[in-house]
Amino acid sequence: MPRREATPAPAEQAAAAPELDVDLSRVHELVGEIDPHGNLIALLQRTQEHYGYLPEPVVDEIARLSGVPASRIYGIITFYAQFTTVPTGRHKCFVCHGTACHVAGATRITEALEQELAVGDGETRADLEFTLGSVACMGACSQAPVMRIDDDTYGNLSADETRKIAHKLLEQVAAEQGGGSDA
Amino acid sequence: MPEASTAPEGVKVEVSAGAEGRRRVSVCAGTACVFAGSMKIHDEFVARIAEAGLQDQVEVSIIGCHGLCSQGPLAVVSDGDTYYPRLKLKDVKTVVEEHLAGGDVVEKLLYVDPSTGERIACSHDIPFYKAQHRIALRDVGVINPESLDEYLARGGYEAARKALTTMTPEQLVQEVLDSGLRGRGGAGFPTGMKWKFAAASPGDTKYIICNGDEGDPGAFMDASIMDGDPHAVLEGMLIGSYAIGAHDGYIYVRAEYPLAVKRLRLAIAAAEERGLLGDDALGSGWSFHLKIKEGAGAFVCGEETALIASIEGKRGMPRTRPPFPAVSGLWGKPTNINNVETWANVPWIVANGATVYAAFGGDACKGTKAFSLAGKIVNGGLVEVPMGSTLRHVIFDVGGGIKGGKAFKAVQLGGPSGGCVPASLLDTPVDYESLAATGAIMGSGGMVVADDSTCMVDLAKFFLQFTQNESCGKCVPCRLGTKRMLEILTRITEGNGEEGDIERLESMALIIKKTSLCGLGQTAPNPVLTTIRYFREEYRQHIDEHRCPALSCEALIAYVVDADACTGCTLCAKKCPVDAATGTKKAPHVIDQALCIRCDACRAACKFDAVKVVSGPEEIAAAVRAQHT
Numbered sequence: 001m002p003r004r005e006a007t008p009a010p011a012e013q014a015a016a017a018p019e020l021d022v023d024l025s026r027v028h029e030l031v032g033e034i035d036p037h038g039n040l041i042a043l044l045q046r047t048q049e050h051y052g053y054l055p056e057p058v059v060d061e062i063a064r065l066s067g068v069p070a071s072r073i074y075g076i077i078t079f080y081a082q083f084t085t086v087p088t089g090r091h092k093c094f095v096c097h098g099t100a101c102h103v104a105g106a107t108r109i110t111e112a113l114e115q116e117l118a119v120g121d122g123e124t125r126a127d128l129e130f131t132l133g134s135v136a137c138m139g140a141c142s143q144a145p146v147m148r149i150d151d152d153t154y155g156n157l158s159a160d161e162t163r164k165i166a167h168k169l170l171e172q173v174a175a176e177q178g179g180g181s182d183a
Numbered sequence: 184m185p186e187a188s189t190a191p192e193g194v195k196v197e198v199s200a201g202a203e204g205r206r207r208v209s210v211c212a213g214t215a216c217v218f219a220g221s222m223k224i225h226d227e228f229v230a231r232i233a234e235a236g237l238q239d240q241v242e243v244s245i246i247g248c249h250g251l252c253s254q255g256p257l258a259v260v261s262d263g264d265t266y267y268p269r270l271k272l273k274d275v276k277t278v279v280e281e282h283l284a285g286g287d288v289v290e291k292l293l294y295v296d297p298s299t300g301e302r303i304a305c306s307h308d309i310p311f312y313k314a315q316h317r318i319a320l321r322d323v324g325v326i327n328p329e330s331l332d333e334y335l336a337r338g339g340y341e342a343a344r345k346a347l348t349t350m351t352p353e354q355l356v357q358e359v360l361d362s363g364l365r366g367r368g369g370a371g372f373p374t375g376m377k378w379k380f381a382a383a384s385p386g387d388t389k390y391i392i393c394n395g396d397e398g399d400p401g402a403f404m405d406a407s408i409m410d411g412d413p414h415a416v417l418e419g420m421l422i423g424s425y426a427i428g429a430h431d432g433y434i435y436v437r438a439e440y441p442l443a444v445k446r447l448r449l450a451i452a453a454a455e456e457r458g459l460l461g462d463d464a465l466g467s468g469w470s471f472h473l474k475i476k477e478g479a480g481a482f483v484c485g486e487e488t489a490l491i492a493s494i495e496g497k498r499g500m501p502r503t504r505p506p507f508p509a510v511s512g513l514w515g516k517p518t519n520i521n522n523v524e525t526w527a528n529v530p531w532i533v534a535n536g537a538t539v540y541a542a543f544g545g546d547a548c549k550g551t552k553a554f555s556l557a558g559k560i561v562n563g564g565l566v567e568v569p570m571g572s573t574l575r576h577v578i579f580d581v582g583g584g585i586k587g588g589k590a591f592k593a594v595q596l597g598g599p600s601g602g603c604v605p606a607s608l609l610d611t612p613v614d615y616e617s618l619a620a621t622g623a624i625m626g627s628g629g630m631v632v633a634d635d636s637t638c639m640v641d642l643a644k645f646f647l648q649f650t651q652n653e654s655c656g657k658c659v660p661c662r663l664g665t666k667r668m669l670e671i672l673t674r675i676t677e678g679n680g681e682e683g684d685i686e687r688l689e690s691m692a693l694i695i696k697k698t699s700l701c702g703l704g705q706t707a708p709n710p711v712l713t714t715i716r717y718f719r720e721e722y723r724q725h726i727d728e729h730r731c732p733a734l735s736c737e738a739l740i741a742y743v744v745d746a747d748a749c750t751g752c753t754l755c756a757k758k759c760p761v762d763a764a765t766g767t768k769k770a771p772h773v774i775d776q777a778l779c780i781r782c783d784a785c786r787a788a789c790k791f792d793a794v795k796v797v798s799g800p801e802e803i804a805a806a807v808r809a810q811h812t
Binding site for chain 1: 214215217218219252253255398399400401402403406407438439440476477478479480481482493495496497498499555557558559563564595598629631633637642645646649655758760780782783784787788
């Protein structure tokens, strides 16, 4: 989905994480299990499931092991919306921007999250706490506008309600950091 | 309410009952209900029933989308198919104690018919359900989608048995031709014809594919079938594989539908284990193997040649046709692709006969069509009506009309490839040709209803933004043309529209339609063309008067306080996230236009209707002045 330009609290885009010491053993296993020539998309899906994203050394290793040129692999990665080459946040917030959600004010839901969580749409906050994104349609049109934060789903939202949910999430994150329980 | 035909006998939804005569609580686990919290309701039922010691008499089950999504989360109790909508956690205890233990229907929790104010106990008596005829959705919301036994108990795989053991492939193709079934993915090509071509193609290796890449925002019929009645798709494909002569099939499912993937996987494993799929399916000697391919997030993969490329592990870019997939498709072999709903219709047609199916619908289009109803409508959800029913029937008789008693403005059909149909065309029959004549399309079946608060220019921009973003970039008209059109639409909604913009949009739209490579580009201008055709005045107001009559385009509106209505309750000031709304207690508040971000929080919060939205430079200036006097 398109990214809005005016982000009220511009957040720093998460920089590419240090990738020098990526453990490549899982890549070796997966390339053995899934044929990179006939089933490249499934291979990348399983790889991303494991690493959370597709780091450059991982892509290079797939290319080296399979003989599929890295340029072709990147062709797939950049074509399909599901793939990402940058790490995503610990909490993933997705706002539905399907037709029903759009006419029910999804833009305001995204704006509320941008402000409260200090992260732009389609971006990950520099501290890797939050990723905010848009989804074309979640199929829950009768509960519009809807969003998903990690495994929790929310329907019939208002901007105000969204801010409250965001505040709770922020409190939870602060408590985890304050408690020092989260490494 | 005009209907194209009356229903043949014997197609009513049967009353659902639990196994071995046990009573059953069916909790809807369709996507919308899950968003509304139905899984918590499910768990609460399990806990409360155990607490009441009823677990041996009452089972709790999940069902696929029950249809009336706007009433979710909902549950149906098997005795009398008692329908409990909009359940809250505390209501579960009441239902368990009074209904399941006590035997009394809980009157206060029943559905209220908004038109009569009466409470209705049985789900089949609710107008929304009564006005439908379900064929593709016959078992969706009735059976537990994770149970093969429940599918079998309703006659599942009997059609496949009949096809594989008593019919020849030629007879099957003829049966589907006679039924008049046409592609439910939106293009409407006769399914039997497609089968005939693929069957006649020379070669030993052939493939069939189910297109489950339902990408239109606002459409969820195929998802509901895949996660609500997965075996219907499997059985349809098994029949098709035999008719066409394909031993391998693929179901391509959109990445955003993890539940459908899960349920289809379970269904394939269960069917293989029982010998319904795989080698020697149903003991007929016919072998058919089915695999699932998960999409990775690309709208264009709904186009058949792009979908084939994606299954092959490539970028999902379409190619020119011919050769059509029936001649050269997946890995260069003859391939037949049908959409989810089309496949789901096949077992019913084989079981009941082409004549019974063709009795539904009008002259041009036979059978029924599933739609997802959403937007500003009372009964949002999943519906299925005979072809040839009017839009008015679907929106008002089934859909219950417009929310909040507002006026109907338009219905958007067919998503980003479709168009907006105005009130004057509400009597258009729902069939491929009649809808195409309005400039919209049948499409896969998304219907989003707009009232007067929906801006048509903004809606056109929304869809173009979508197609522009999803354009694969292979052909120039789609890649660059939609971008230029989007720029023009954006400046119109921002109040910077220029004289001649409407005409520019029209001429570009026609060029893009004529010269794009695939269906995505050829249909992308439809939302713009139809909104210009039926709502030209609204475009003019944006361009000439810098006014958005729907009070929707943020750059053209202002939030102001009506000093006469404001009681100074301070709620707007508390809710305003940017401190634009200010004032002292018990005195009229004001909204600072320089700070206001038009988030609507103040208007939504105000209990006295004192926050007004105005559009047009003069109106805004006057209203802002009035705030301060």
